[in-house]
Amino acid sequence: MNDTVRDLLAANDAHAAAFDSRFDHVQDAQYPDAVTVCCSDSRVLQDHIWGNDEPGQLFTCANIGNRVIQRTDHGEVVSGDVLYPLVHTETDTAIVVGHTGCGAVTATYDHLTSGLSDAPGIEHCIGLLAPALEAGVDALADDVSRAAAINRLVEYNVDRQVDALLESPDVPDHVDVVGVVYDFQDVYDGRRGEIHVINVAGETDVSLLKESYPDIADRFDRLWTP
Structure with missing residues (x-):
C-alpha cells in the first residue's frame, strides 16, 4: 500500500473523530436540500465550495464535464444519479456547477x-457533451483566444445541462434549477474559489437576474451570452 492511501486513512481518523456524533439525524433517511452536479476535477471541492460540513445537506454528483444526462436504450435521459434525490428524497433544488x-x-x-x-x-463522455456544445463552438468569434473560448464554452455547457433538467419530463416541475461557474483561475471579477451564478431556471440575462434577486446581485456574472 502506498503512502497516499496511508495519508488518506490518517486524515480519515481525524474526520471520524470529529463526525462521530454528527450522523445521528440521518441514520435512517436523507432529505438533502440540494443536488449538486459538479465536475470531477480535483480542484473542485464539492462540499467545501459551499462551506458545507453537514451530513445530509447536499447530494453530490460528479463526472467530467458536470453532465446531467446519460445515454440509455430509451435515448438520452437525466442521469439516475441526479434524478434520484429529486424524485425520492424530497430535494427541490438542482445546481449545475461548471468551473x-x-x-x-x-x-x-x-x-x-x-x-x-x-x-x-473518455470518448464516451465527450460524445455526451459534443452535441450540446457544437452550436456554442460555431458561435465563438474567430478572434477569441483558446482560453477564452474554453471558458465561454464552460458557461455554454452549464446552460445546456440546465436546459436538459428543465426539459426532462422526469424532473418534477417544482424543482428549482440553477447554473453556476466556480472560478479559481481569476477569469471573473472576484476572489479565487468564488461561485458565479450564470443561469436561473433558464434565464441568462445578468441584468434581469440582478433585478429579480437584488439581495445577491453581486453573485451574478457571465462572460458570454451567444
Missing part, C-alpha cells in the same frame, strides 16, 4: 475543432 478551465470542455472543444480522439471511456 473555469474545464478539461472535459477543453477535450470536447478539441474534438469538435480538430477531431481529437482519446481512450474509449
Whole structure:
C-alpha cells in the first residue's frame, strides 16, 4: 500500500473523530436540500465550495464535464444519479456547477475543432457533451483566444445541462434549477474559489437576474451570452 492511501486513512481518523456524533439525524433517511452536479476535477471541492460540513445537506454528483444526462436504450435521459434525490428524497433544488478551465470542455472543444480522439471511456463522455456544445463552438468569434473560448464554452455547457433538467419530463416541475461557474483561475471579477451564478431556471440575462434577486446581485456574472 502506498503512502497516499496511508495519508488518506490518517486524515480519515481525524474526520471520524470529529463526525462521530454528527450522523445521528440521518441514520435512517436523507432529505438533502440540494443536488449538486459538479465536475470531477480535483480542484473542485464539492462540499467545501459551499462551506458545507453537514451530513445530509447536499447530494453530490460528479463526472467530467458536470453532465446531467446519460445515454440509455430509451435515448438520452437525466442521469439516475441526479434524478434520484429529486424524485425520492424530497430535494427541490438542482445546481449545475461548471468551473473555469474545464478539461472535459477543453477535450470536447478539441474534438469538435480538430477531431481529437482519446481512450474509449473518455470518448464516451465527450460524445455526451459534443452535441450540446457544437452550436456554442460555431458561435465563438474567430478572434477569441483558446482560453477564452474554453471558458465561454464552460458557461455554454452549464446552460445546456440546465436546459436538459428543465426539459426532462422526469424532473418534477417544482424543482428549482440553477447554473453556476466556480472560478479559481481569476477569469471573473472576484476572489479565487468564488461561485458565479450564470443561469436561473433558464434565464441568462445578468441584468434581469440582478433585478429579480437584488439581495445577491453581486453573485451574478457571465462572460458570454451567444
